[in-house]
Amino acid sequence: MKQLIELYKEWCGAEPATTEKLPGAGSNRAYYRFTDADGGSVVGCIGTSRDENHAFVYLARHFSMRKLPVPQILAVSSDELRYLQTDLGSVSLFDAIRGGREAGGRYTLAEQELLKRTIRELPNIQFRGARELDFSHCYPQPEFDAEGILFDLNYFKYCFLKATELDFHELKLEADFRLLVKDLTAESCDSFLYRDFQARNVMLDDKGNPYFIDFQGGRRGPFYYDLASFLWQASAKYPEKLRSELLDEYYEAAQQFIEMPKRPHFDQRLQLFVLFRVMQVLGAYGFRGYFERKQHFIASIPPAIQNLRELLQNDDFHYPYLVSLLTRLTEMPQFQQIETMAPRADGYKITENNPYKPHPQDGPATFSKYDAQGPLVVKVFSFSYGKGIPEDESGNGGGYVFDCRSTHNPGRYEPYKKLTGLDEPVIRFLEDDGEILTFLDSVYKLADAHVHRYIQRGFTSLMFCFGCTGGQHRSVYSAQHLAEHIHEKFGIEVRICHREQNIKQVLAAENGSKK
Structure with missing residues (x-):
């Protein structure tokens, strides 16, 4: 911390008037807000990996040169373990859409507009950001490849699947993993893969404009990955209609940069990455939740399982053993969401043929004296x-x-x-x-x-x-x-x-x- 303050003094010419430690997330990096006597503020970061910090600093400078909405790097220590960046405030997209998330996915029009504004900006960093980008600076690898995919799939297998004690045939699972890897790497792509594109990594200015942070894990790779990360984020609970609208917004915006694949092919490819991404995040939730005992990640498991359940019901994947195993996983007792409804004592009649699907927070729907009289x-x-x-x-x-x-x-x-x-x-x-x-x-x-x-x-x-x-x-x-x-x-x-x-x-x- 002392060395970070020294870096601030070198840049500013004076010590900060106030220092505030910012809440941490899933990484080992520590962030601080430094405020000067006039009220101006910057954010300082202390990282544990020089290579990871180097990747972020390089990417941020490259994206700034491209006029993309990212924080500007103000100063970097000689060992690259500390740096200063512009302060983008305290309101993330995750915070701004909290109401819709806590209401089980019922987002207001204002919240929906923030989501649409954000996803329209994603192709900008994926395609314009990739121009003249030297991917050799990326960490921990320069591109999305078969080796990295297998690492993530095995992360899911060992940190989540085995922790559930679900019995499975490891060689049959490995065979389907390799088929999935082959399909995921079937198309080359020169876009920038953000890697961790989610609402927590989008900051909003006072006009609601999105700014991107925490892209240090980015690399060359398929743009489908970021879409799967954002639209199928477990805790977001985006309803299907809103997810479809956001996907349309992205597709239209992306066509300004590249000739996009025809929609049926695009949709089919996307579902492969959704399947992969759901398994990948379950691996992370298993490690952070089951092993590190972090409650936020444990709480994220049920909605991630629900994403997987819906995906398996709606799409026909050609990995028979993997699909069978994942289906068994979603049927395990600890992942069943059981909703009970207490009997009513207020005299309202509830028809058996209820056309409504209320959220559990709402309780059962009530009906008027004209209900269930029929016929029409x-x-x-x-x-x-x-x-x-x-x-x-x-x-x-x-x-x-x-x-x-x-x-x-x-x-x-x-x-x-x-x-x-x-x-x-x-x-x-x-x-x-x-x-x-x-x-x-x-x-x-x-x-x-x-x-x-x-x-x-x-x-x-x-x-x-x-x-x-x-x-x-x-x-x-x-x-x-x-x-x-x-x-x-x-x-x-x-x-x-x-x-x-x-x-x-x-x-x-x-x-x-x-x-």
Whole structure:
């Protein structure tokens, strides 16, 4: 520590006014914040490995020259065991998205935007950062290769798998490991592999702009690795929809630097690296948790196992023994997440066919007196806005009113003035014109989702109304076609009322209605 302060004095010309030790992470490096009399601050680092420090200093200077968002190196000791860097503050991306993480993956729009901003920046350091980079400075090796992959896979085997006491055939496992290694190294890539790209290693400035730290383990390698590290980070619990959106953001941003592989190939390759990365982090969690007894890493094991469980369910990997073994691992009693739900004593009814999947922190969902009454009956009206919107006789006010007046009106033309939307000439006019079809396409999507959910919940009534100028052409066509669409798709009873034409029709429910 004394030598680090001496380095600060040489750089600044005075001793720091205050010194603050910063919280450590998983490494052996120690960080300190030095503040001068005017309130300016820098961060000092004491490392135990000269080679590791040298790699960080070289990479940081190279990335700074490339105008990438990384800390600038201000001073380095002659033995390279200590250095000073610009202070990027105390707010990491990990801290900024804590709320969504603690809510089980329900991230707010603001948190999602921070994630998207970060992943859009990743290709910048991977591809622009790799230009003219001398990878011989990287630590502990210059590139991602078969030897390093086997080291990590054996790290998983000895530090995690054996610690679970799960029985396995070591030679069969080793054979599948070598097949996986061959597939992971099948494509060469000149990008910079960050190696530890995760939310803890991204700092945010006061405008939410991301800055990257702790890249000293980086090397030449495939860009898929960093994506797997970030998007399948165990504790993040990113929902599938958000993960997919982040992946799209990355793919689009990366195309500014290189010609990206076609999406099916890209997605297939990525899953191989996700499988590898999940095993790799379990090895680290096993060593740091089971052997070093660090609680943070022990707590990270269940979500990592869940990532593995989902991966094995959704993807078809061609490593039969490895997949069989990993499946057995996820089924071990200590990794089963058992959720219990206490009986309710407040009188609320919970249907057996519950369409919701609440987070355990939320408890069971409650329902209204209208739930589970069924069956659903849908009423579809056509009407003239001049005579008012049809009344809802059910008393629950559920449903939609659609205005058809934005579409081309056949009633403006003499041949159609005495016809309705049920007559073939009007139908042909509307469908040849096409506007009504585009309009109804959006209506069908909305109606399908609503009807499906009402059937699940056991609601009894839903109403759709279509209005136009006279309640004769466009509204009649739309109401009739939606009614027939719902009846055909769901098989439930649909009651049609073309109010201004004084026409009523019932499409009876089919036996064993579709859902």
